[in-house]
Amino acid sequence: MQDRPFIEVRGLTITAGRDRRQIVRDVSFTAEKGEVVALIGESGSGKSTIALSLMGYARPGCTIAGGTIRVAGQDVRALDAAGLRRFRGKTVSYVAQSAAAAFNPGWRIRSQIVEAATLHGTMGKAEAAGREAALMETLALPDPAQIGARYPHQVSGGQLQRMMAAMAMINAPEVIIFDEPTTALDVTTQVEVLRAFKAMVKEQGVTAIYVSHDLGVVAQMADRILVLKDGEVMENAEAGELLERPRAAFTKGLLEASRPRRLELPEAPADAPPVLEVQGITAGYGGTGPDGLPLYPVLHDIGFSIPRGRTLGLIGESGSGKSTLGRVLAGLVPAAKGSALINGRELDLRDAARRRRQDRRELQIVFQMADTALNPRQSVAEILGRPLGFYHGLRGQARTGRVAELLDMVRLPRHLAQAGPRALSGGQKQRVNLARTLAAEPALVICDEVTSALDTVVANAVVELLVELQRELGLSYLFISHDLGKVEAMCSEVMVLWKGREVERAARDSLTRDPQHPYTKELVRAVPQLRRGWLEEVTAHG
């Protein structure tokens, strides 16, 4: 018993569905007490499924079909319902990806945090409240004694995420599972949260399983990294070793994809005419006030111009107004002030319906969530065929032929034309999404966070495709993203948006080398790097 590892998983196999498809195959690993083990892989690699199985849990439709799971001396698979109930929350606890979805908005935060303690009867109310305040302090939350009295909507996303860690730690569990805990956060917030998590893990001496798709984050948190692909372990090594001397080809690919890249952009003539010129756009939500401006302004006096064949990157944190700017230009949100010219023609900024057909055709938008951007009840051929018929009057054979050409352009096999969106992977959906805008033969494409829902490798491929299409078709892009790496990879010029205002604009290389505005400096610094110890450096600075 004594010389057994603290967490021991042997030959774990998990099946899904009626056909008992194996989504996790023969996975084995161990963790010593106090160690942080990271599970990393793309979506569908089984990393969350494995993490959940440590709590004896399989998602509906999934079954733990084989193998042994021992956690803190317990054979997890042998526990009955009552045993699992005592085990979960007390011995092992869980931090989910979205704290906003995990907290009940109608209850005060403290009552939700101490609930686990009173439920398991580990401590009295007063003692639990004391421990809650101590945890809030460990997690570097402001006013730790009082902040628990707030409701979830009264704290920021990063704070709420840390509070979920407090909830998980209230019973002093021996194992804590982090399931993509910072994926939904801005990079600048992510740094603080990671630092708080690391301090907490160290102080409490807890063993942690850290699930993530972000190698940069994992490099900061983990002692040991398991690389997963299609439910199988590709590599299992000590973190520093894996980052410096990866052995599996898949790990090498992952490392390569996580490095900052700079794609070679097509040459555009210096005197290229502007495709889009924007001046003094002010917009917002919530009706108009007496001064004719929106009650809740989101954008203030934004102006820029994009020359033919160039890309303007637009970067900012969530809530900075970057997506709103895309929607204003697309005609989905009316602008209160300002004007825009597309190829020299005035663009109506009140409503897309008022625009000339040519304006709508030349300015296209690609949405962030490819899942919701494609009608699930239409086939790819119908989705791509509609703009062909609508803008260019193509029918019958001509239309079918053009759909096939469009699929070629976005590097998709032609037989996908008859499939529905549900048959496509995330990356394929985003390519169809892009092909739909190409069907219009646009001059400018607004790309609204087109890569943020995709895995690193897939996202890189989409960015490369965008640049290739720019070279072939002379397209211009407004590339909206929160990911500095992607923006740097493909944009000739970058604009930084902060609280609805432009705070900095620079050519692609000078922005990272010499950021001017304090927010830009923070942003550049907060991008996780693959180097171990980066987190400590950053936090030592700030």
Add this chain to the structure above:
Amino acid sequence: MIGARSLPRPLRLRRPGGWPLLSLAGAAVFAFWAGIAVFGGLLAPHAPGEFVDSWDTLAPVSAQYPLGTDYLGRDVLSRIMAGAKYTVGLPFLTAGLALFAGLVLGVSATLMRDAFDTALSWLMDTFNSLPSTIFAMVAVAGFGTSIPVLATVITVLYIPSAYRNVRAAAQTVSRLDFIDAARVRGESSLYIIFREILPNILPNLLTHFGIMFIYIALLLSGLSFLGLGIQPPEADWGALVAENMVGLSYGAPAVFAPALCLISLTVSMTLMVDAVSRRRKEP
């Protein structure tokens, strides 16, 4: 490796072939009643008003009269077959009309300005708060009991619930990005309603149609039972139960047969609704 032919097609309504067995049974029973509703008058062995055996009223099941005779000695089987056109047809018609009106109003509410939406929703909620049986009784008392009046009153009564249902479903869909994509493309409202929104809310609509059908069938039968629905000499199943209530103490099939028919009709519709409303599980 996925071959080109095995790729999942776009999401369509499931063909009845893919339905669970119970729902198929429901569909068979419903199809049977729909056939009776259309052809019942022609197929009935006797005219519904014919006094086949005036001496032996409320007779039990016999070879000559499979479901016995009623309180005036008429053939119950023939009367049920003739009444099917009201009990099956009228709910089908009124639920369809209510659904269509609800569709037009509900989708307009999602696409039009907020003020229109709010005003319409208030109006509909006011209507919804009226107790349906009492409202129908008052309306029938006021306008008289004819089939057009009944159909109109019931349609009006059920528009609000159809409106609410369509609006809720359409609003969920209209927030999705592909609707924005269509708007940016410059599509007309009609295209957005019929090509983008409608296919996505069709399962909701069919489910709601089925549920409305059941409620209306029961409401109509209830009204007829109270004597406010279909008037003699015509009779729907509710009226058949009411006029033969005397037979209850004799255990006469004249009371139970129409009631059982009504149950089989509503249960068969429920089973069909199950098949349509069940979402296809993710693979």
